Amino acid sequence: MATWRPDPTFYPSPRSAMKAPPEELAFVVRINPNGDGRPDAICVVDVNPRSSSYGKVVGEVEMPYTGGELHHFGWNACSSMLCPNAPHPHVERRYLVVPDIRSSHITIIDTKPDPTQPKVAKVIEPEELFERAYYARPHTVHCGPDGIYISALGTPEGDGPGGIFILDHDSFDVLGRWEIDRGDQYLHYDFWWHLGYDTMITSEWGTPKMVENGVQGEALLAGQYGHRIHLWDLHRRRRLQALDLGSEHQMVLELRPAHDPTKAYGFVNSVVSLKDLSSAIWLWHRQNGSWAIQKVIEIPAEPAEEEQLPDILKPFKAVPPLVTDIDLSVDDRFLYVSCWGTGELRQYDVSDPFNPRLTSSVQIGGIVRRAGHPAHPAPLNGGPQMVEVSRDGRRVYFTNSLYLPWDAQFYPDGIRGWMVKLDVDPEGGMAFDPNFFLDFGDQRAHQVRLQGGDASTDSYCFP
């Protein structure tokens, strides 16, 4: 539907988005790990502290199919609609685009008229995706200036290459593969862009066959999981350059480019080093017209007794931090780092992106630590995983499940799903909100999206 004025949640610049009012609702993926036929769902969580149902699920919409696994999702439209080269400012931020990483369905959820009662508007069947794009296992969703971009882990057969396909903004039809020339890019995971530099960045995890039955030890030790990022001409859809972190750094996941379109740098995490099980954060940046990458943060593994560890880790006598998500505040000042293995969420001041400074840390869950929450005593399991930052940077939300086949390897007792919230000091520092502990029971929670946008949704064409 066309509106008379731009959607009020569209902001031309990250600076103006920082002044957005606090979100009142969050949308959270709920996954059923029990295989009992109950569908996965998108839950609506009340995040307005003045509300009587604060911190509770106030609505939900179940997927109209079973047997899948929800993972990441995104909005149909966001602030990039204001981009001057292809403006569509009068489209509404209204639909959640919810891909299924296992079954390859894509469900379109309508959040209007009542956002607490979202409805299924359309389901894109896996066959449509297979036929039009020959991709499967859709994953990351980003609202682009000219369509909805979605990444896919691989082909319907479960091999590579993984890549990106486009959905039409209006009809939600699959328009086809995005890449024209991919070079030797084969593995895929996340993507985002520098709109001001017409540059797309993509990362590498593994093909569906490499991830769907858990981490494959042999492939891991052979360094076969992804260890590169790729830079692409966003407009001409060609790969320009690959940056290799070295095969000891296995699985390169979440890409968080600076929101300011005049800044040409961003952060990405590598999950595990084969040398010492550490995780690392890397900075890619533009230098004399080409791109370079360097390690800016290294988080070491923590020693542990063999009997405290799941089978997969026993030989190593250590808990790896398993940094599996990071998020950059809209003003590009603070980087949040989820250590899913050790049960820690860190905040770094990255005002100087080459020299991050650890400003704060909270502990909850963890393979060995099992730390508690002010509203829920220990032991808690799972660990900080999908993290989302509010537009104004004052609140951080996160959940504790990674991906069902991998949850089972690292937390074999089964994860009890929860979602928590941190209050952030604008000058650095953070603490648990003691009134916000959402227990998902035997269900699991994954990505969080905030009403009106958040730090990992909107991209901007104006500084």
Added chain:
Amino acid sequence: MVDPGDIWPWLSLALLGAFHGLNPAMGWLFAVALGLQERRLRAVVAALLPIAIGHAASIGLVAVAVGMLQLVVSRAALLLAGGVVLLAFAAYKVATRFRHRRWVGMRVGPRQLALWSFLMATAHGAGLMLVPVLVHLFGDDAGLTISGTGHASHTGVIGGSLELGMTAVAVHTAAMFLVMGLIAVTVYQVIGVEVLRRAWINLDLIWVSALALAGLVTLGLGLLAL
């Protein structure tokens, strides 16, 4: 003295130029974005000329088409056909919800900027909107009397049409350039792009109304000329 009856087509061309210049999608917003990316006013100003040239090329295409057609078909037929095309185009814009492709990225040189402007103006039917005025000008020798001599000096019918068409495009584009430049510099220097959130009303709706209105006027004139 200029007959008031002769001035209105020129005034319409200028007003439509101002209207096109006002539309963020026609160029001023791109100029502002380029200035912000490079952090200097010069980049804003440098973007204006290529955008105006692209716009003029799109308008010129329609002017040439109208100028050629009016030599071979009757005025009434031209107006009727023009009206039908305009209404059909307006309907097409509504049906496709003003969607258009992203023809260029954000890093553009003058040539790409001119191409972008040409494509945007063409896709929006900016030139089509001028059809009734152009047909009136071409079909009416009085259009040339604005030169002040009271008599149009023709070196030939085609040459006269060409001159007239180019003048029409120039008047329209000059008005578009002025308005676009004024807004771009003001937004860059004074107001800031924050204003988009409130002030970017849905010009597409006004635009399509203008297209439809131009279509109806053209059809009406065509029926009168029968």
